[in-house]
Amino acid sequence: MANILVAMSGGVDSTTTAYLLKQAGNHVEGCYLRLHGDEKKHQKNIAMVKRAAEFLGIKYHILDLNKEFKDIVYNPFVKAYEDGVTPNPCVLCNKNIKFGALLDFAKSVGMDKLATGHYVQIKDGLIYEAVDKSKDQSYFLAQVSLDALPFMIFPLGEKYKKDIKAFALSIPELEDFSTQKESSEICFVQNTYIEILQEHMNVSRQGEVLNTKGEVIGTHQGYMHYTIGKRRGFDIKGAHDPHYVISIIPEKNQIIVGNKNELEAREFRVKSLNMFVDKNELEAAVKIRYRSPKLKCKIFIDDDKKGAKIVMDESASAIAAGQLATFYQDEYVVGSGIIDSAT
DSSP: OOOEEEEEOHHHHHHHHHHHHHHOOOOEEEEEEEEOOOHHHHHHHHHHHHHHHHHHHHEEEEEEEHHHHHHIIIIIHHHHHHHHHOOOHHHHIIIIIIIIIIHHHHHHHTSSSSEEOOOOEEEEEEEEEEEOOTOOOOGTTSOOOOOGGGGGEOOOGOHHHHHHHHHTTTTTGGHHHSSOOOOSSSTTSSOOOOHHHHHHHHOOEEEEEEEEEOOEEESSSSSSGTTTTTTSSSSEEOSSOOOOOEEEGGGTTTEEEEEEGGGGGEEEEEEEEEEOOSSEEEEEEEETTTTTTTTTEEEETTTSSEEEEEEEEEEEOOOTTSEEEEEEEETTEEEEEEEEEOO
16 A cells, blocks of 8 residues: 555545545545635635544645745736736646645655546556546646656546545535535636736726737727637627637737637647657647547647647637647547647
C-alpha cells in the first residue's frame, strides 16, 4: 500500500476519494489549499475538511499558496482580458499549483502519490478520459508536466458522478457532503469575470464596433466585456442579421464583428506546447473548448517544440486566443497548447 496525499476541498468528490483510498488500506493524509482571498469560503471549506478527516481518522494539512496562486493564476487571468484574450485559469492552476507546488509538498512530507477528485484516468502512463464522459476533466489536465503523471492517482476516473453522490448519501457521516452545491468552475469568480476586472481597471469605456472591412458600424460597452463568438451586448446601426465578435483590438478599444461564416476557421496556432508523445507531426483530434466536440486534425510541431500549427479536417467556430487546445488519440491525451491565433 502507498502513502497518498489527497487534495481535499471539502466537497463530495475529494472526500470520497480520501475515503476510498483509506478503505483500500493506504496511508492517507489530506491537504486543503488556500488559494484565493475569500476567507469566508475558506473557513467553510476547512470546517468540512476537518469533519471528513476526523471521520476518516486521517491527518490533514492546510497549505497556503495564496501568493503563488496570485502570481501564477490570478494576475495572468486579469492581464489576459486586458490583452484581449480569453484565459483558462484552471489549466494554469492544475499545471503549476495542484500538480506543481502541491505535488512538491506531497513529496516533502513523505508521500508516494498525490490524489485528487478529478474525473480522469491514468493509463499506460498517460492521461486518459474518465468513464463518465459528462464529467471528464482530461481537457483541463493536458498542460500538466509529463514528469508529474507517475505520481498522480484519480480514483473517481472509473466511476460515475451520480454513483459517487449516491455512495456518499449512503454513509451518514458523509451525507452533508453529497448535498452541497457544486463548486464553480473558477474558484475566485463568484458571479462574472467582469466583477474581478472592475477591481483593477475601468472596463466600461465605450468603443467602436467595426466590420471585417474596417468600417465603423456601431458602439460597444468596453472591449473587455466581449469574448470571441459573443453576439450580444453591442449596438450596430441598421443590423438585421446576427453579428458575432470575431476579434478584439484592445489597444484601440475596438471589437470586430461579422456573420457566423466569418467566425469559422480550419487552422490555428498554439504556444506553450506540452506534448506527451515525441513526434514532429501527428494525426489526432482536438478540443478547442472544454465542451466542444473533438475534431480530426494534423499537428505540425515547430522545430523549437514550443509551438505548433493545427490544421483541422473541418472548420470550427469561435477559436479563441488564450483558450486551451487539447489533443487526443482515441481517449488518450497526447498533448496540448494555448491557442495563439486562428487563420
